[in-house]
């Protein structure tokens with residue numbers, strides 16, 4: 001009998017980008033058969049983009065794994081049972097810890113665009129092994145920005161694009177990449193309102209640039225000159241918000257002195273933007289009631305990336321665009337992703353066990369640790385050396401560094417040089433194929449899942465997704481994997497659990513009191529709180545929601561740390577009770593819960609510097625600014641083109657969607673190039689071209705477009721995966737970008753890669 005539609009639509013979310021738009025899905029028990037936007041999702045409110053339709057290509061990928069695997073000496077893999085896998089991994093990692101110390105083990109990953117619950121449990125494994133160093137994809141894009149943020153205010157910000165008068169997009173193409181709630185609808189609203197304006201800084205005439213009132217089409221790699229010119233215009237034309245700066249900031253004098261020296265016309269020439277256009281954009285920013293600004297990979301994966309993050313902030317701070325409607329504000333996170341490992345150990349009764357951040361630099365290359373992460377680009381150098389402090393082992397979870405980090409060839413070599421490596425993933429990825437052990441995780445539709453990409457303001461939401469499909473036989477949720485590892489290492493056993501399990505059956509309040517009491521007497525409970533919660537509170541949660549147990553602790557931490565925002569959302573009152581109510585609301589609301597409601601003025605409380613004043617003077621950055629004065633961006637004569645290696649397009653969706661079959665028609669993996677360049681090379685649309693970079697070569701068909709500047713070419717991100725079809729044959733489409741990139745092309749402060757500025761030579765391939 002047919003069921004009605006309302007009966008069998010189930011709530012979940014899209015796992016492709018950080019928005020995680022709410023979805024309603026239908027399944028046939030195995031496949032996801034229908035997908036639409038969830039109107040009751042508190043943030044996305046029914047909004048989705050076309051990429052949401054690809055969920056089943058992830059869920060039913062032919063290269064999903066359903067048994068733990070062990071690498072054989074010949075490089076092939078054999079299936080082993082879970083007990084053997086867990087026992088051997090526990091033994092090998094414990095032995096490495098005993099021989100070389102926990103700081104010889106690198107933890108990489110912990111969650112992708114849709115799944116962060118597993119990472120909360122990894123915290124326990126990290127502590128058990130004494131792991132000091134961690135890294136993940138944030139350390140190849142956001143650490144420069146994080147460093148600058150730390151120096152200026154100490155708080156990450158959300159641009160209020162919904163309400164801003166002027167929106168500025170710097171090296172960001174939100175039409176394709178999204179990045180704030182209901183992105184395309186918001187962009188259209190700004191475009192259609194004559195009182196509002198959009199400014200795009202991007203060498204390419206992107207979908208977003210086409211909607212903009214001001215398109216500052218910089219030459220690739222010259223944003224530092226463009227942004228400096230904007231600030232210099234604000235200072236020299238006296239357009240800065242002087243009274244606001246005096247009241248809310250320190251260090252303006254140093255910035256003013258630096259900007260007064262700037263020769264604006266010359267900077268305009270270097271960045272290739274008309275001086276008059278720069279001046280009118282700066283004046284539009286200065287005259288607006290509110291300006292929201294967001295930067296992304298166009299500058300974060302480019303030369304001067306940390307400097308550009310600083311210069312970006314100067315533009316909106318000099319004009320007073322912080323802590324007000326339509327400007328930039330400090331959102332309130334449920335869990336801070338950048339120091340989740342430290343805060344997860346601060347659950348009630350447990351505050352002292354938070355590890356001090358004493359590892360400020362990586363052991364071999366002495367690179368800065370920012371946001372608790374070592375730069376992705378130095379990982380191979382930290383392994384492929386005889387240095388006594390080199391990494392000997394890696395624990396990789398929900399990440400594909402062989403494909404996603406610079407220089408895939410060197411990353412493969414590095415992984416093979418380790419004494420032991422483990423990958424936890426749903427699929428047999430490029431990275432899994434280099435690991436000593438591969439552990440199969442249940443998919444994000446087969447277990448309780450969530451992300452901590454809760455970046456909205458003033459209302460911030462969190463969604464716990466319930467499982468809708470039975471776990472593939474042979475797979476486990478990450479929570480279970482980490483619990484088994486801890487038990488196999490002898491760190492936890494029934495004695496740590498029994499009392500708390502009994503308390504959990506009496507409700508959250510009894511459990512909370514019991515947990516506080518027990519963790520004062522049992523150091524293991526305090527130290528390994530996430531796994532202990534999973535083993536004790538987990539079994540009392542509604543069916544299949546046991547991996548959500550760590551959220552109970554996170555809710556308790558949150559209501560203590562953010563009483564105003566929690567109260568605003570209705571979760572105030574005595575801490576344990578507020579935390580319990582929030583946890584219960586999360587369990588009961590499959591579309592998600594508003595957990596924080598802030599006031600715009602709360603953004604000042606988030607500024608962690610004396611008197612809550614923002615610091616404008618970062619000496620390292622002002623020193624670097626001087627060095628660009630008589631310089632041009634790097635140029636290598638043998639590589640006359642600049643490749644933007646990793647454009648977000650409609651046909652890109654990170655690498656969780658490995659099966660390229662969803663792409664039935666249209667172009668996949670083409671190199672975009674200006675017609676003039678194609679003509680010089682003697683190529684026409686669809687011809688194949690060879691790309692040679694200092695690191696490697698690749699081939700791609702070309703697509704002609706005058707949206708790019710001559711000399712600038714672009715390839716999409718996330719393609720070139722080695723996807724094994726059900727019949728065992730290989731399907732590889734598009735270019736695996738990081739076969740072309742070098743680890744040494746990186747930012748001097750944060751170590752972030754220059755993927756948008758890859759020198760390349762192009763050659764026509766003679767038709768076969």
Ligand SMILES: Nc1nc2c(c(=O)[nH]1)N[C@H]1C(S)=C(S)[C@@H](COP(=O)(O)OP(=O)(O)OC[C@H]3O[C@@H](n4cnc5c(=O)[nH]c(N)nc54)[C@H](O)[C@@H]3O)O[C@H]1N2
Pocket residue numbers: 016017018051141170171172173174176177178201202203204206218219220221222223296297298299302644646647648649650651652653654717718756
């Ligand atoms: N469709 C899709 N959406 C995604 C993803 C995906 O894989 N597919 N991935 C998600 C992830 S992880 C991220 S981090 C975001 C990234 O989102 P974005 O950063 O917006 O995406 P990109 O297309 O990589 O780069 C943005 C822009 O930088 C421009 N650019 C290139 N060189 C320069 C330069 O020298 N200066 C300036 N100012 N701009 C330059 C490019 O032309 C491009 O338009 O997207 C997210 N959304």
Ligand SMILES: Nc1nc2c(c(=O)[nH]1)N[C@H]1C(S)=C(S)[C@@H](COP(=O)(O)OP(=O)(O)OC[C@H]3O[C@@H](n4cnc5c(=O)[nH]c(N)nc54)[C@H](O)[C@@H]3O)O[C@H]1N2
Pocket residue numbers: 111112113115118137140141297397398399400401403404405424425426427429441442443444478645646647654655656717737738741755
């Ligand atoms: N050259 C170049 N390189 C780039 C970029 C670029 O623009 N240019 N973009 C970069 C950016 S911004 C990012 S964010 C990175 C992303 O790079 P990564 O973080 O390495 O990769 P993701 O594509 O996010 O996929 C993460 C992995 O999670 C796995 N996975 C999915 N669901 C689950 C689950 O439930 N459990 C577990 N255990 N695993 C799961 C997927 O199979 C996949 O292997 O790529 C970067 N690489």
Ligand code: SF4
Pocket residue numbers: 014015016017018019020021047048049050051052178
């Ligand atoms: S890809 Fe991003 S914007 Fe599109 S539906 Fe998925 S989460 Fe939403």
Ligand SMILES: [Mo]
Pocket residue numbers: 137141
């Ligand atoms: Mo990213």
